[in-house]
Amino acid sequence: MRRLDLALPETPKGDAWRDALPALPDTPGAYRWFYADVTAGEYSAVCIFMVGSLFSPRYSAGVKRGALPLEHCAVNFALYHRSTRRRWVLSEYPRAAVRVLGGGRVLHIGRSMLEYGLDGTVCMEVDEQCAPFGGPLRARLVLEPQVMAADEVQLVPGLPHYWRALAPRAKARLEVLSEDVVAEGMGYHDSNHGEELLGARLPGWHWAxxxxxxETVVDYHLPGGVAPLRVTAGALGTKSERRPLLAEARDTSLTGWGLRVPARLYAGNEPVDEPRLLESSPFYARVEARRDGLDVMGEVADFRRFHSPFIRWMAHFRTRVERAV
Structure with missing residues (x-):
């Protein structure tokens, strides 16, 4: 995969990722995104910076004509209160930029920014309009990692898709200025990247x-009999491993869109609770559960569905297409 001149070296192992921003992709179908979530009292929030947006119907339709990931960058932010969505941002832009600020590395998409500071903090600032026709939203999420980053792993042997838990367990401060929300809690941060369009050969996944x-435990389940991945992070360090397939499949249920999601969310083998649907669409669901000091956030994605012309048409109604800033 070719690299842009503006990009910085690939993320090294260990703690050194904190002052480096991985190179951005520039080949058709490639992508890289940076995901973070926070649970803070009655609030939870998710923020994603995307280069080669997985939510972009324009990128999905344009890859065969040579569409480039930097032409389809996006910022996604969702705020939830007691598992009910309060605000939704999904803004797509035709460019992104990387610059050095005070020795740290900053990714700019529109007026929003993701910064890796030299002190180890991760800061996401969102300055957008709610989609599709909502008012302005300004938010700030700051993560202070409490554990080492995990090693990068290949999701499926032989396929060019990779995942790394950069800050699997972090102190978090969430400020949503436009909603008068200030809350502190636990945060999580990871990054996915790949060299081909999701759904081309990797049909989907679910993770939590x-x-x-x-400690924090992340389980990543993959299709086709591929052994799931697990990251465990706590006082004893951060460990990545492949887990054996479950002898018995866990129960699932169908959303109103016919997407199969877990019927219960688990902490290891211990059931936490029935998931609450934070987001539900024909190809994607976001779920949450909490009980007795355990907090679970997860996602289910079927990327093959997204490439249906009808689903791509529907996705336009949850997105704002913006000019470069």
Whole structure:
């Protein structure tokens, strides 16, 4: 995969990722995104910076004509109160930029920015309009990692899709200025990247992260009989491993869109609760559960569905297409 001149070296292992921003992709179908979530009291929020947006119907339709990931960058932010969505941002832009600020590295998409500071903090600032026709939203999420980053792993042997838990367990401060929300809690941060369009050969996945009192566990489930991945992060360090397939499949249920989601969310083998649907669409669902100091956030994605012309048409109604800023 070719690299842009504006990009910085690939993320090294260990703690050194904190002052480096990975190179951005520039080949058709490639993507890289940076995901973070936070649970803070009655609030939870998700923020994603995307280069080669997985939510972009224009990128999905244009790849065969040579559409480039930097032409389809996006910022997604969702705020939830007691598992009910309060605000939704999905803004798509035709460019992104990387610059050095005070020795740290900053990714700019529109008026929003993602910064990796030299002190180890991760800061996401969102300055957008709610989609599709909502008012302005300004938010700031700051993560202070409490554990080492995990090693990068290949999701499926032989396919060019990769995942890395950069800050699997972090102190978090969430400020949503336009909603008068200030809250502190637990945060999580990871990054995915790949060299081909999701759904081309990798049909989908589901994953969940569990914050407990002492450690965080992330389970990543993949299709086709591929052994799931697990990251465990706590006082004893951060460990990545492949787990054996479950002897018995866990129960699932169908959303109103016919997407199959877990019927219960688990902390290891311990059921936490029935998931609450934060987001539900024909190809994507976001779920949450909390009980007795355990907090679970997860996602289910079927990327093959997204490439249906009808689903791409529907996706236009949850997106704002913006000019470069």
């Amino acid at each position: 992260r569990v914050h407990g009192p002492e």
